[in-house]
Amino acid sequence: MRSPLPANEVERLRAVESYGILDTPPEKIFDDLARIAASICGTEVALVSIMDKDRQWFKAKIGWVIKETPREVAFCSHTVLSSEIMIVPDALEDERFADNPLVTQKPHIRFYAGMPLINTDGHALGTICVIDHEPRRLTAAQEVALRVLATSAVGHLELRKAHRLLKTQAERLEEEVRQRTRQLEVAKRRIEMSYDDTLRALGAALDMRDNETAGHSRRVTAYCLQIAKAVGVQGDELKNIERGSYLHDIGKIGIPDAILFKPAKLTEEERKVMESHARIGYDLVGSIAFLSPAAQIALTHQERYDGTGYPQGLAGKEIPLGARIFAVADTLDAMTSDRPYRRALPLEAAREEIKRESGRQFDPEVVRAFLSIPEEVLIGIRAGVENRGNNLESVEREP
Incomplete structure (x- = not known):
């Protein structure tokens, strides 16, 4: 079952674009967060995903090969509809996902738990989620850990965005310096x-x-x-x-x-x-x-x-x-x-x-x-x- 779009989808997509994160190379900090999530929750798969207009793209992936999936089959497209953790103990028993090709075919997802990555403006940028091939549940402590990891992921996205803005400013200033240098070189020749x-x-x-x-x-x-x-x-x-x-x-x-x-x-x-x-x-x-x-x-x-x-x-x-x-x-x-x-x-x-x-x-x-x-x-x-x-x-x- 395809999920509805968030009420603030236009603003949400604009927020995602502002982070400049889509289709960027892997970064250790996000890989580490996914690895910690898999370890704490005891799952084979953990992902840090970003929800684009028509796709779910993975910034970090542990135990997972695919770099993106269509949004219409993404479990995380349901997760970003709220600010709370979404847990699917057994996908075959959930009418939203029972006929999902990610469930009925490889990779045969049975268990999913995801926490939305919500920025300071209230926009859900994506999720940090854990996946398994067998039905299961999370303990209360594991749920808390997933929430904490989501907060950390958002914090690093904000730092990355700030660094990107500073870098853009620095590049602009460097160009100004290069222009001034060229002017000085002309003056030196004269x-x-x-x-x-x-x-x-x-x-x-x-x-x-x-x-x-x-x-x-x-x-x-x-x-x-x-x-x-x-x-x-x-x-x-x-x-x-x-x-x-x-x-x-x-x-x-x-x-x-x-x-x-x-x-x-x-x-x-x-x-x-x-x-x-x-x-x-x-x-x-x-x-x-x-x-x-x-x-x-x-x-x-x-x-x-x-x-x-x-x-x-x-x-x-x-x-x-x-x-x-x-x-x-x-x-x-x-x-x-x-x-x-x-x-x-x-x-x-x-x-x-x-x-x-x-x-x-x-x-x-x-x-x-x-x-x-x-x-x-x-x-x-x-x-x-x-x-x-x-x-x-x-x-x-x-x-």
């Missing part, structure tokens, strides 16, 4: 020697995006140059450290405002999007020929000496020297700058904190070089950069 202008434009774009950190890139660049000289860096490597440190956060251009400026704690998915700014910055900086040697700082500026940073979890000397120098300079500027949630620390306190983190967050050799710089030099660097404004030439001339 004015071959205007490197300073290009750097200033990129830094200004980031400062305009995030007013809270305006001036941060210039100060960190000046500190990096001073520390690099104390370490013994010279020539082209010094220039690459200057450029890389100045553009270290340029990847934040590709982070949505809703995440970049979110006042509350980020979710796990949002944290991953935020952390992607290192890779976005690397791709952007690396795509500009004269900046490509400095791209490693954009990629690795969030790594820690003890290996607990991101995006690659590099440790020790695996981290490029420029990024190890940057870590100290960045922390120095962060601690000695006012923030909405705290006042700036004195320079002496910041130096002591960096010293304590030697060997954990920071390279001990870089820390020793940093501590060899007189305090008055560091104070002079900060004052000089803030007085001169957004000018890389002023950074280059710091003592």
Whole structure:
């Protein structure tokens, strides 16, 4: 017997489409949910199904080969009519299914129990169900487990949908970044020697995006140059450290405002999007020929000496020297700058904190070089950069 359609079928189908789940490859989380359902209920078959207009498609299947069935023969087409679990102890004894080809022919279904997957808007997207070839019943505990698994499946569908939306936004932003990069490449060909202008434009774009950190890139660049000289860096490597440190956060251009400026704690998915700014910055900086040697700082500026940073979890000397120098300079500027949630620390306190983190967050050799710089030099660097404004030439001339 073919089931009637849900009263909200048009809206339900629109909701199913919004998840972009149909005809996608298997995913471990949904396979695991089906496997758990089969194990708890003691059945040979367990499925996570999505109810399309004319078919029932299986996102996950345990003990089942068919990838979809016509909706007109689907047990789950009856399940999605309500918000409660549907149990068919013996399909041959149920007039709705006694002549169903899935019962009278292979796979010879006799027992079925399914719980609808209902989203926050009240739409039944599909089901999580268990099937057996012998009549049987579920215990009360098994029914509860099936309900819990259905709730979990809906939660993962929502997370997947949110991730899909974020990915779409990220792709749109990446295209914007690619367009900006092409514009920068055209500008480079027209004015071959205007490197300073290009750097200033990129830094200004980031400062305009995030007013809270305006001036941060210039100060960190000046500190990096001073520390690099104390370490013994010279020539082209010094220039690459200057450029890389100045553009270290340029990847934040590709982070949505809703995440970049979110006042509350980020979710796990949002944290991953935020952390992607290192890779976005690397791709952007690396795509500009004269900046490509400095791209490693954009990629690795969030790594820690003890290996607990991101995006690659590099440790020790695996981290490029420029990024190890940057870590100290960045922390120095962060601690000695006012923030909405705290006042700036004195320079002496910041130096002591960096010293304590030697060997954990920071390279001990870089820390020793940093501590060899007189305090008055560091104070002079900060004052000089803030007085001169957004000018890389002023950074280059710091003592």
